Amino acid sequence: MQKDRPLWALLGALVLVQICYPLTRGEVRAGLTVATVVLGYVLSVAHAWRCRGARAALALVATATLGGFAIEALGVATGFPFGTYDYSGQLGPKVLGVPLIIPLAWTWMAWPAWLAALRLARSRPARIALAAAGLAAWDLFLDPQMVAEGYWSWDSPTPALPGVPGVPIGNYLGWLGFALLLMTVLAAATGPAGHRRDGGDGPMMVLWLWTYASSVLAHAVFLGLPWSALWGGVLMGAVVLPLIPAARRGA
Template sequence: MIRHRLPWLLLGLLVLGQIGYPLTGGVDRARLTVATVLLGYLLSVTHALLSRGPRTALALVAVTTGGGLAVEVVGVATGVPFGIYQYSGQLGPAVAGVPLVIPLAWTWMAWPAWLAAVRLTDSGVGRVALAGLGLAAWDVFLDPQMVSEGYWTWQDPSPALPGVPGVPLGNYLGWLLVAVAFAGLLRLAAGPTAARVTDADGPMHALYLWTYAASILAHAVFLGLPASAAWGTLAMATVAVPLAVTLARRVPARRVGPAI
């Protein structure tokens, strides 16, 4: 059925777009960045709608898109909670100094991080904590990559992770606090349906694991960012590795001979 295939189709298009990222540069790369975020946003919201219904999809948009815009506007204006930073203007139209595509990126990865947590633990508090960690860990890849492209910069990017001089440590803590808050709000707003374990979540689990593997490869090989490749590998492994192991255990073993 189309409702089951559509998320996989959108994921395929997203993967193709991300494969093209290191093959472009300049304005074309910025445009491709915006396009992939739009695809990722459409994928996550569509999956939430098809798998969990309108309430969950609306909650996802309200909490992570609306909340993402709000926290970014506050961040640009005050430096809280990410440090003093500004966007360069390369990512398209902006509101109060924040490109409109930025809050869409929060939604894009907040949903697969939430569903990874749903798969990994039955505890409500545990899911909130793990989903927040899963989303914030992605930023250990994201911010160094975007800073290297000049899409945004910090006024004082220190202290920083060794080998990643452009991003202050406080930014990662800010991401963790905001991501956990978003996960908690999403759990409350979306209701029990959002916490249901379902086989329809395959595209989102694949998205999270693809993002992990592709980010390692891109940073280490194509983008010249070996330090962020290493730090991101460690950070995102906290959720990606347990998720991969859990999913692998669910795959039934193949029979190698006739049943007796």
């Protein structure tokens, strides 16, 4: 639809930036990381506003952006719930030790994770669990990639998943715990509109599938991270791949 064109244009720009990412190095790559997150954030919030209304968009910002910043600030200050870690200065300005783009990243991916869960589950508890699992599984790609780039690091990155050094297993458990809390609050705060399937969700579903497929490809082929490609490919795939037949049934 014509009114969806700005959303598709944002998605196209995001995909283009991500394609350029593995072809660059150093400050250029860091800049592309920031650009990707900003584009993704604008896309998700704009979609929430257009397709679910102001309440849903504000709920997304309150839970994922503000909540994401709060949990990251707590994590940097105390080591809970992700372990003791620090951010480098490569991702832009920081507040309370947290780069400002980090809570934007939570928001960017929380929204498509929730919308995908709407298509795969019928009850609210099942949707919350599925959306949280999808968001947490995305971190199986995110953290190994960002640690490899030196954007953040843990003081004690053990025990770690086989083949994925530098990221403690406790971090993934922290992601799952916060994702469950985030999705529980988001499900309540968005109201009835937040639980409605919408024909305009196409850009978000493509974003969710693209994020999964491109992450597997990039880690396996371009970034030299085959084990995170395997872990993320299997565990995030368990949540994402059922969306394909579900989308076909919906069509």
